[in-house]
Amino acid sequence: MTTVTLAHVADRAGVSTATVSMVLHNRGRISEATRLRVLKSLDELGYVYNQTAANLRNRSSNQVGLLLHDITNPFYAEMTAGLSQEMEHHDLLLFLANSEESGERQQKFVDSLMRNNACGMVLCAAKETPPLFFEALKRRNIPTIMVVRPLDDVDFDFVGTDNFLGTQLATQHLLSLGHRHIAFIGGSENSVSRAQRMGGYSSKLLEHHIQPNSNWVVASLASQSDGARVAEALFERYPEITAAVCYQDIVALGVMQTLRKMGCVPGKDFALIGFDDITEASLVTPGLTTVSVASKEIGRQAGELLFSRIQGNDEPPKRIILPPALIVRESCGFR
Amino acid sequence: MTTVTLAHVADRAGVSTATVSMVLHNRGRISEATRLRVLKSLDELGYVYNQTAANLRNRSSNQVGLLLHDITNPFYAEMTAGLSQEMEHHDLLLFLANSEESGERQQKFVDSLMRNNACGMVLCAAKETPPLFFEALKRRNIPTIMVVRPLDDVDFDFVGTDNFLGTQLATQHLLSLGHRHIAFIGGSENSVSRAQRMGGYSSKLLEHHIQPNSNWVVASLASQSDGARVAEALFERYPEITAAVCYQDIVALGVMQTLRKMGCVPGKDFALIGFDDITEASLVTPGLTTVSVASKEIGRQAGELLFSRIQGNDEPPKRIILPPALIVRESCGFR
DNA sequence: TTGTACGCGTTATCAT
DNA sequence: ATGATAACGCGTACAA
Numbered sequence: 001m002t003t004v005t006l007a008h009v010a011d012r013a014g015v016s017t018a019t020v021s022m023v024l025h026n027r028g029r030i031s032e033a034t035r036l037r038v039l040k041s042l043d044e045l046g047y048v049y050n051q052t053a054a055n056l057r058n059r060s061s062n063q064v065g066l067l068l069h070d071i072t073n074p075f076y077a078e079m080t081a082g083l084s085q086e087m088e089h090h091d092l093l094l095f096l097a098n099s100e101e102s103g104e105r106q107q108k109f110v111d112s113l114m115r116n117n118a119c120g121m122v123l124c125a126a127k128e129t130p131p132l133f134f135e136a137l138k139r140r141n142i143p144t145i146m147v148v149r150p151l152d153d154v155d156f157d158f159v160g161t162d163n164f165l166g167t168q169l170a171t172q173h174l175l176s177l178g179h180r181h182i183a184f185i186g187g188s189e190n191s192v193s194r195a196q197r198m199g200g201y202s203s204k205l206l207e208h209h210i211q212p213n214s215n216w217v218v219a220s221l222a223s224q225s226d227g228a229r230v231a232e233a234l235f236e237r238y239p240e241i242t243a244a245v246c247y248q249d250i251v252a253l254g255v256m257q258t259l260r261k262m263g264c265v266p267g268k269d270f271a272l273i274g275f276d277d278i279t280e281a282s283l284v285t286p287g288l289t290t291v292s293v294a295s296k297e298i299g300r301q302a303g304e305l306l307f308s309r310i311q312g313n314d315e316p317p318k319r320i321i322l323p324p325a326l327i328v329r330e331s332c333g334f335r
Numbered sequence: 336m337t338t339v340t341l342a343h344v345a346d347r348a349g350v351s352t353a354t355v356s357m358v359l360h361n362r363g364r365i366s367e368a369t370r371l372r373v374l375k376s377l378d379e380l381g382y383v384y385n386q387t388a389a390n391l392r393n394r395s396s397n398q399v400g401l402l403l404h405d406i407t408n409p410f411y412a413e414m415t416a417g418l419s420q421e422m423e424h425h426d427l428l429l430f431l432a433n434s435e436e437s438g439e440r441q442q443k444f445v446d447s448l449m450r451n452n453a454c455g456m457v458l459c460a461a462k463e464t465p466p467l468f469f470e471a472l473k474r475r476n477i478p479t480i481m482v483v484r485p486l487d488d489v490d491f492d493f494v495g496t497d498n499f500l501g502t503q504l505a506t507q508h509l510l511s512l513g514h515r516h517i518a519f520i521g522g523s524e525n526s527v528s529r530a531q532r533m534g535g536y537s538s539k540l541l542e543h544h545i546q547p548n549s550n551w552v553v554a555s556l557a558s559q560s561d562g563a564r565v566a567e568a569l570f571e572r573y574p575e576i577t578a579a580v581c582y583q584d585i586v587a588l589g590v591m592q593t594l595r596k597m598g599c600v601p602g603k604d605f606a607l608i609g610f611d612d613i614t615e616a617s618l619v620t621p622g623l624t625t626v627s628v629a630s631k632e633i634g635r636q637a638g639e640l641l642f643s644r645i646q647g648n649d650e651p652p653k654r655i656i657l658p659p660a661l662i663v664r665e666s667c668g669f670r
Numbered sequence: 671t672t673g674t675a676c677g678c679g680t681t682a683t684c685a686t
Numbered sequence: 687a688t689g690a691t692a693a694c695g696c697g698t699a700c701a702a
Contacts, residue, residue: 003394048449048450049450050391050450050452051450051451051452052387052390052391052396052451052452053391055387056385056387056388056391059338061387062451063430063451066431070416071406071412071415071416071419072409072412072413072416072614074407074409074412074614077406077407077409077412078407080406080431081405081406081407081433084406084431084432084433085433088432088433088440088443088444091447093430093432093447093451094430094431094432095398095428095429095430095431096401096415096419096429096430096431097419097423097428097429098416098419098420098423105423108423109423112426112428114383115383115384115385115386116386116387116397116398116428117385117386117387224618253618279409279615280614280615280618283559283588283615283618283619284618284619284620285595285619285620
């Protein structure tokens with residue numbers, strides 16, 4: 001109840017609060033005798049350090065914010081685990097918030113972080129975030145790392161994966177299996193990530209002297225059901241398609257449903273590739289061939305970079321792009 | 336850079352800091368004229384409220400901690416989403432930490448919460464947590480809600496699901512499909528949740544005058560691979576088993592792998608039921624019949640209860656047990 | 671409405 | 687060499 005303060009400890013040890021503070025931080029020149037006396041009092045009174053008071057005095061804090069749209073998405077959960085580990089390693093506390101793609105909630109969270117004097121943040125910005133949001137952030141001058149969703153704005157640190165290379169790998173895989181009629185399914189129209197992934201896909205086709213067909217490129221929401229829906233429409237109109245690169249695994253799983261429904265066996269009659277390598281990808285039958293983006297590593301690297309910024313690292317903004325890898329399972333069949 | 340304080344705002348508006356504070360909180364009787372003047376200054380100077388200072392003065396905070404073993408587990412991710420939503424609703428910030436079943440990390444997190452003067456916490460305690468940990472928590476007297484893992488200690492609020500009823504539902508389902516040789520797979524030996532789930536399973540068997548066979552009850556780690564491993568050993572020794580209730584979905588998915596490997600079709604040659612209803616359960620083929628525990632709702636209810644405790648609700652500790660529901664998919668076949 | 675003591679740890683300055 | 691003094695960070699709320 002009655003909180004024990006430095007003053008209480010100091011009284012008991014017969015020293016000043018300054019001395020106790022110094023002992024706590026192993027700073028200054030304190031004789032071994034007093035040090036022991038202070039430690040004893042500290043222990044006897046069950047002193048609990050008041051970080052709030054220290055933070056106020058130091059105009060600092062040990063608290064970092066993480067904003068996602070949806071922690072329920074296994075990709076982000078993995079990333080969070082990586083970041084959390086890194087934060088713990090540096091004795092930082094991690095605030096978590098889900099924006100659910102709402103700019104309002106995003107703003108609310110960031111405001112809250114400012115008020116609480118957070119020392120840094122990791123953001124995966126909501127889709128329709130206005131430039132003003134980022135401008136305001138810059139003025140605040142608080143270390144901020146953007147993750148996963150690439151931003152045009154180069155003034156921010158960024159950690160993500162190489163979307164372009166990822167779909168290149170995927171497309172190359174399909175091409176070398178002999179496919180020539182390859183669709184691209186998923187992603188929302190205005191997404192930068194999608195543009196990059198589409199770029200990898202189309203560039204690979206062109207490299208092989210194949211004309212990308214814009215009719216075979218369709219968007220979808222980030223859900224299994226919508227993936228299934230758009231795939232159905234696509235395959236009905238263009239039965240000549242024999243393979244597809246999907247924007248993300250969730251969508252690919254939906255496409256798989258549609259294929260089955262049409263009596264088409266993925267991995268035999270059709271070749272399907274996803275993106276993200278979420279846990280589900282290894283669980284479905286046939287196993288989904290996909291592009292792995294090392295989600296946990298993104299979190300870890302973001303944490304590392306953020307920590308260095310908090311420590312005062314003021315090098316120009318960095319872009320850390322982690323290499324993706326093709327994970328071959330059964331959904332594309334065998335050579 | 337130079338932080339704007341209440342004093343600055345007060346100066347500019349030609350009033351005292353007390354007045355500004357009152358305007359900020361809509362407290363006291365301030366004339367409309369001064370109120371507007373203050374609001375104007377607030378805006379012009381771009382004032383940011385310093386929650387840290389307020390917290391220090393009030394000996395309070397708006398920060399809550401959540402401890403899990405693994406945010407990567409979809410069950411906990413869902414729960415976190417529910418809690419996060421509830422916290423946001425009450426303008427509380429949520430600290431997240433993964434213990435990964437380490438008592439040390441758990442202790443470290445809780446200590447950190449104490450130092451930071453958190454106003455409450457939600458804990459899913461690590462497996463081998465010593466009673467001393469809970470005793471110390473009680474002395475601290477900080478609102479704490481235990482979740483998911485039932486505790487013997489009745490001095491804490493608890494929110495979880497009815498494990499016993501859950502496996503009763505599952506077992507009943509298998510029995511009514513005609514199965515008589517039913518195994519119980521998964522969970523770690525010393526877990527209370529497991530004891531409860533095993534209780535539901537065995538009581539149902541007894542109710543139907545079937546002797547539970549302890550050889551058909553096997554433990555496993557909370558992973559697909561270990562589920563597969565123990566299932567393989569079990570089925571080899573006891574080929575007469577035709578159905579299984581699993582401790583959790585992850586394990587059931589592993590069992591499914593083993594079945595397939597043995598040329599056994601789940602839902603046709605074998606009936607399988609999981610527990611948790613994680614997303615993957617609906618994605619595999621055949622869809623996994625399972626017991627749903629409303630993970631998100633657990634988070635929400637924990638948040639609600641915690642908030643009421645923070646508000647001063649000092650009723651005796653509550654145990655909120657959410658009813659589970661059987662989700663019938665295809666892994667048990669059809670009648 | 672205001673003046674101001676207060677919450678508690680920090681650290682520069684001063685004293686022995 | 688050791689350690690004390692006290693102003694300070696900034697919002698709060700009571701007495702005036």
